[in-house]
Amino acid sequence: MNVLMVGPDSLEKGGIATVIRNFEKHYDSSMYSLFFLSSWSSNKKWRTIGKAFWRIRKLIRVNNISIVHFHVAQRGSFFRKVLLSRFIPRECKIIFHMHASQFDRFYENSNKFTQFIIRRSFDYADRIIVLGNGWADFYKKLTKTEVIVLPNAVKIPETTLFNPTAQNIITFGRVGWRKGSYDLLQVAQQINKSYPDIRFILYGDGEIEKVGEQIKAKRMRNVCLGGWLDKREQKEVIKNAILHFLPSYHEGLPMSVLETMAAGIPNLVTEVGGLPECIVHQKNGLIVKPGDVNGMVRELEDYLAQPKYRKRLSEVSRKYVADYFSLTNYHQKWDEIYTELYLRH
Structure with a gap:
């Protein structure tokens, strides 16, 4: 048939x-x-x-x-x-x-x-x-x-790609309001005070010029735009990521979330679309309400401060995707x- x-x-x-x-x-x-x-x-x-x-x-x-x-x-x-x-x-x-x-x-x-x-x-x-x-x-x-x-x-990688000493927080997908890119900039400004070595990198297309202008106007050194990646390039980027951050306002069920989880990269996402059915808060990832910048900063600071917590979320997120996705x-x-x-x- x-x-x-x-x-x-x-x-x-x-x-x-x-x-x-x-x-x-x-x-x-x-x-x-x-x-x-x-x-x-x-x-x-x-x-x-x-x-x-x-x-x-x-x-x-x-x-x-x-x-x-x-x-x-x-x-x-x-x-x-x-x-x-x-x-x-x-x-x-x-x-x-x-x-x-x-x-x-x-x-x-x-x-x-x-x-x-x-x-x-x-x-x-x-x-x-x-x-x-x-x-x-x-x-x-x-x-x-x-x-x-x-x-x-998603296809499950044979081994985890999680690097517990990585200092990059990445975002895959379109850049713009729907994906929460402007909220991400606010989060990055606050995180920079406590964790100046952490970098936020937005990979994708969309409102590149507008977001780039805000980065420049705010003189943000811990945020950059990485452009669109093919799958081979994505894999290399994931190896140097401590977290995938997607503060969206509207979603279906993003492949970027499932792919990073499958690679052992924990996610910080918002309660939209199918994400609440994929992310269990503080079990296999982190989830907050869309637009809750202070909540995002709080969860992120806790995550960065606890190496064992990061490792546990990595292991559970990878197993969860292997079991259900x-x-x-x-x-x-x-x-x-x-x-x-x-x-x-």
Whole structure:
């Protein structure tokens, strides 16, 4: 039985591309074969989109596709997948795999007609897959289609990459308000008083100029921008990290959090999206309310002051991801979802 997976090119930046890349590299099923169609790329944006519309029906026919698995975010990503789903033959089942970090805001800020289109589009799908229970509660209000919770997963490194003497606090992802980058600058200013050797490095794209201007204006020597990294470069950076810090205001379930935990790097995150279902406070990481800069400083100072505490969080976070977020278990759950859909064919 064959499944067509539709989403951004797997070589693109971001969490969705990482999820697709993991399917390409590590999915191994005796029941299903995966085929891939890129619906977006940064270099050849319109050409890739046009090619997806032109190719999708032929790919389904030639490869005898039974299920089309769409990877979906908000705004343009959502509407591209909605339009592509209208090209799917009736005998094929449709999955909307929702990765959006701000779909609630996208929906609430849309006009009544757009909200109607969104609801109807979800009803048209056969399954909605979401990254956490909080998101499930939201989508269930919009659609009669069955909503299933399935968090993201990662490849577990063979050994821990945690360096207990490291002095870098890193952030992977986009730089900007949604990721809490401006709160991070406030935290860094306060931490510098007690721990002047600790450096905060933001890796990613986004509001680079704006954040860079604030760093320069505040004459901050303990914060720098590291640019976007490929996976090989990420691994080297992780080896010199004492913590991954993500003070976001909106999230799905960031791959950066799971990947750093799998490598043995503890996380300080906020109570948004699927993160409360992944991080247990002071057990396998640290979690505070979004915008609580003083709380972040307090947790960070405690963490930096206690070597045994850091080591314990590292060990537990790595084991937790191995137990609950491994790719092997994740792909087995996808086999179950595909099978249940196929049997209803």
